[in-house]
Amino acid sequence: MINIEIDGKRIETENGTTVIEAAHKAGISIPHFCYHKKLSIAANCRMCLVQVEKAPKPLPACATPVTEGMKVFTASEQAVKAQKGVMEFLLVNHPLDCPICDQGGECMLQDMSVGYGGGASRYHEEKRTVLSKDIGPLVSAEEMSRCINCTRCVRFGAEIAGQMEMGQAFRGEHAEIMTFVSGTVNSELSGNMIDLCPVGALTSKPFRYKARSWELSRRRSISAHDSLGTSLAVQTKNNHVLRVLPIENEDINECWLSDKDRFAYEGLNSAERLTKPMIKQDGKWQEVEWQVALEYAANGLRHIANGAGAEQIGALATANSTLEELYLLQKLMRGIGSDNVDFRLRQSDFSADDKQQGTPWLGMPIADISRLDSVLIVGSFLRKDHPLLAARIRQAVKKGAQANIIHSVDDDLLMKVANKTIVAPDALVAALSQVAQALDAEKNGKAQTASAGAVAIAKSLSCGGCVAVLLGNFAQQHPQAAQLQALAQQIAALSNGKFGFIGEAANSVGGYLAHATPGTKGLNAASMLATPRKAYVLLNVEAELDTANPQQAIAAMQSADLVIAMSAYKHHATSYADVLLPIAPFTETSGTFVSTEGRVQSFKGAVKPLGEARPAWKVLRVLGNLLKISGFDQDTSEAVRDEALKGVDVAAKLSNTISAIDTNAVSAAGGLQRVSDVPIYATDAVVRRSAPLQATVDAATPQAWLHSEELKKLGVQVGATVKVSQGQGSVSIAAAADDKLPRGVVRVAAGHAATAALGAMFGTITVERA
């Protein structure tokens, strides 16, 4: 510890901190622009100059380390003269366009110039203009004359996002912030540059000119688009969501937000929104009153339950439905007499269900990821599936942690990867068991017989520090998911580490807690679709996009007598459903998400439901009433939540432990195997309808990716259209080469209309010249 004095205040601070950190800790503010606690020190804006005793000239507080006995004056004559001098320089070339600047009202430069700027300018020369740049659909760089060259955006890219997409080109006064060779900014974290930019140079393109910041009301909310439970603020005006910003939460999202969470809101007011209940009569859709639609639905369900039997009814919900919705859905089903309810729509192996007691989760708090020394990530499109978790691991790797990867694709994670094993999906179990074997040998002094790659991973995991094995979406969706889980458990035990699942969606943990699973009596999501039911209740589900096997799902829907679709959007369900009930997306209802680390977080609606849409929990409650099932008289979503979690010790429920399971690999099928990711902007109904997100590079139409040797074998050129088939369905898409893919696989994304005619996300697939 070191003792210093700032403005006469005695402060004890850790060795190695900078003056600005020490001051902030003591509640003394020092003006600054380029400094940001999460970024490296650039010391380029010079706004933070302070006087330091014995120093001949003012020193930048952001870059000056504290030393014992140091005396700092932040507001002395020398300091203020220096600060005002810098402020004057910052303003000379800054346009005077505050009245039309989107940053107005939340601009660091505007705020600071009130305190340090002069009344009139001494600058009578011509102001510099910097040309606008088009850097993509999310971030506007329209007004680059406003840039103060603080390089926060540049450093964010290089340090946090892991790719330096922005840079400062040219020198001196000609210096400009731009992308390389007029490229676009494609990072999945790019929106953070908007928050970081202290001025109105980088602003939100979708939000541009929509409102002044002071006109917005804000509501705390929780991210609905991945499983981290990110804290965010939903900002609204006239009952419209106009902007979403992060709320700082060091344990979860730090101060960041993924572009998905930031810009998904643009999908909320899509023209596809379902705003009135509808029923199909004589093949035609008709808008009806709620009462009519609900009675129609209730009668239909009653009819099937009484006739074909309740087990002929199945309920499917997406994992981003709220805890309350999932709870009432299963309660409704069980009230009718069916245990066929599930929210794990993209899962294909359910054999772990009777071998595990607890609720699968991350296995550790998110914050602990930062403290890992070695991590094995199995089957995860980490960067795109969990952008902020990837950013956290990236920081850990920078501090020396080792990232080890076992997967079927080798996408660039923009971090140093210590070891990786990239194999076809049917070899994933073997690859993992090799690591277990290598660890066993390592630990028990046996001769190593495992592959060199497995031994390297085992060595990394037996470093003796904090170790974790994390199973990603791909591993959870894998047809041998239970075996992967058992092996992960074994590896974690051998390396004294933790193991867990990186939840796919906002309520991947909450769904279990809500009992939205079939238990031992019901059918799981896959079985419900493989052995079609006579009736389905869908909650937020787009059958061909949200399920493990779209072909099968659509067939099941089409053969059903009754499909009740509760949805915020009019979608493909119009072709197979009988009743469409308009429900509220997460911004229009209160609810609860239980994040992948087991954090229970409730939120309120930020705006009123659009049109006649209603919160789904209310819809389900009325359905329960109409079906005369008891226990459907909750007045508030909080009451539903409290009922769902009554007597539940969430922390105690969380467990990934799985009892012994047969770990023999299944025999490999011949031909090409499918590898599928759900692209980042295809994961749920809201993001699929966000126009700006759909305009990004990440939302490009899926292609059939193969190793170029495989393409050669097929006689197919890159870019040529190929016919990709599974089962009875086929699609025509472009062929693309990725030589980092293993041989024998073709990567075709799921969750996208262009590939929805295909079958299972895993398994054999054929590719032919079209």
Added chain:
Amino acid sequence: MSTPIIFNTLHFDQPWTLENYLKVGGYKALRKVLAEKMLPEAIIAEVKASGLRGRGGAGFPTGLKWSFMPRNYQGDKYLVCNSDEGEPGTCKDRDILRYNPHMLIEGMAIAAYTMSVKTGYNYIHGEIFEAYERMEAACEEARKAGYLGQNILGSDFEFDLHNHLGYGAYVCGEETALLESIEGKKGQPRFKPPFPATFGLYGKPTTINNTETFASIPYIINNGGQQFADLGVPNSGGIKLFSVSGHVNNPGNFEVPMGTPFKTLLEMAGGVRGGNKLKAVIPGGSSMPVLPGEIMMDLNMDFDSIQKAGSYLGTGAIIVMDETTCMVKALERLSYFYFEESCGQCTPCREGTGWLYRIVHRIEHGEGRPEDLDLLLDLCNNIAGRTICALGDAAAWPVQGFLKHYRKEFEYHIEHKRCLV
């Protein structure tokens, strides 16, 4: 004049060859260091005793700088020669590269031995391609003859030197911008601390010296630090290369002892052109404050004398201006240089250098305002000492110097919208 020390091969037809360098006792110092297995401390002691101060502009004592390199550091360390010479008026390092490249190589090899460095870089200004080729040829000769590479002169000392051609940015002469540039990044100065001795090239301990600094080393080793020091005056040891340019009859590089009277140097350069009267002199490279001719005529060329008179010895580049010089025009040209060469990283320099230039430009073009001169001085105060690197100071000092001694000319310009001269 005494026999030259750095330009000791100039009498040959091809002064740059190894053969000729050997004829004047070249590589004797390196041989001695290796043969006697001189202790690094002993070498540093000699360099300290020599009073050698950095010839790159800042005049930092070289022996002291060398002693900052961590001794027991495990891993790579680097030695870097700053041949980026871009300061207007300065052209001495270029001639070392062209005419006596082996003396630089020998000096660097001794420095590398002293600081246990195996890899050196010589960063050469982008526009002097010929000098780069000379250096490349010399390094190749040295490698073949066993003065570079592994087992130098049969010892277990190993050192190789790589020449790196820059791209002609003045700011890349600033030592940390230079390191960034070698690393393949944009040449922008780093914030210091940390200094290169702890965090230098690729984050490794690094020592950077000017070309002339290194070239002074062999003499010091051969003759002892004290003898070098005695060539000069107290606090400014040894000899120095002065580049005399501007309004003189015989501009060029002159190697003379430190403390040589300016008057003598001016004579060596053939005196002021056309018998004109001497008006002003910039004594240490274009960034140093200008001094009136009368003052200069009484000064000796060493660190202390020049500093006492209100300027700095800098790189030893002497820019001579005769009575026909318009000081406003001269300052406009200088200010334009610093405006164009700012890297643009930090606010006062990025925004201030352009502002300074535009005001001086206005005055020169008859659009000056009475309040401009005080504004200029105030801006200089807001730039100097407030920036990441010394380019900010370099932009402010000329303005301050010109206004200190020639304010009247500026006022005349503002009032009459034309030159006094």
